[in-house]
Amino acid sequence: MATEPDSIFAGLDPAAGDYAVAAVDRLLEMGISSNASDIHIQPRKEGWDVLFRIDGVLSVADWIRGGSPGDPVTRLMVLAGLPTYRSTQPMEGRLKWRNEAGSVGEIPSLRLSVFPTVHGPRAVLRVLRK
Numbered sequence: 416m417a418t419e420p421d422s423i424f425a426g427l428d429p430a431a432g433d434y435a436v437a438a439v440d441r442l443l444e445m446g447i448s449s450n451a452s453d454i455h456i457q458p459r460k461e462g463w464d465v466l467f468r469i470d471g472v473l474s475v476a477d478w479i480r481g482g483s484p485g486d487p488v489t490r491l492m493v494l495a496g497l498p499t500y501r502s503t504q505p506m507e508g509r510l511k512w513r514n515e516a517g518s519v520g521e522i523p524s525l526r527l528s529v530f531p532t533v534h535g536p537r538a539v540l541r542v543l544r545k
Contacts, residue, residue, distance in 0.1 A: 423465070423477045435485030439494075442487065443512050445476070446542065447523060453541055456487055458534040463487060488529060488538045495527045505530050 423445045427437050446454040446467055453468035462481040466473050479487055492499050495508030506529045511522055526541040 424479060429480045429482050432484055435487050435490040438479050439487050439490045442479075443525075443540075446540070447512075449476075451542060453539060455540075456491075456538040458488070458532055458537055460534055486535065488536045491527055491538055491540070492529060492536075495525075497527070497529065502536060503531050 423441050424438055427434060427441070431437070442454065442456075442465060449467060449469060451467035451469050452471075453473070455464075455466040455468070455473070456479075457464045457466065459478075460481075463479040463486070464475060465477045465479060467476045489499050491510070492506070492508070494512070495510040497506050497508045508527045510525050510527060512525060523545075524543040526543060528539045528541075530537045530539075
């Protein structure tokens with residue numbers, strides 16, 4: 416979680432039990448509203464880098480602080496119905512996401528790809544708009 420006030424994750428407490436749920440909700444809301452075609456979550460030693468691909472350009476959007484009871488990649492795996500106990504092999508799944516306020520208009524489908532890395536699973540979400 417970035418310390419800047421304009422961070423997507425500002426105000427979230429990494430020690431809270433629902434941190435991963437709230438972080439994924441904000442991540443998806445921001446990625447979809449910014450017209451990202453891909454959302455990348457790359458693990459590192461102390462958390463996760465968040466990258467958005469917008470108009471073909473992949474750029475760092477923010478980072479999620481580690482040290483919470485759950486992690487955002489596992490949360491996405493649960494939403495996509497993927498087994499969370501298989502951490503040593505690549506997996507793919509699909510999910511639909513509606514923000515807590517109830518999306519107005521189109522609800523995009525998301526294709527999730529998860530890859531094992533040294534620091535934990537890496538996730539890539541492809542936003543599929545109609």
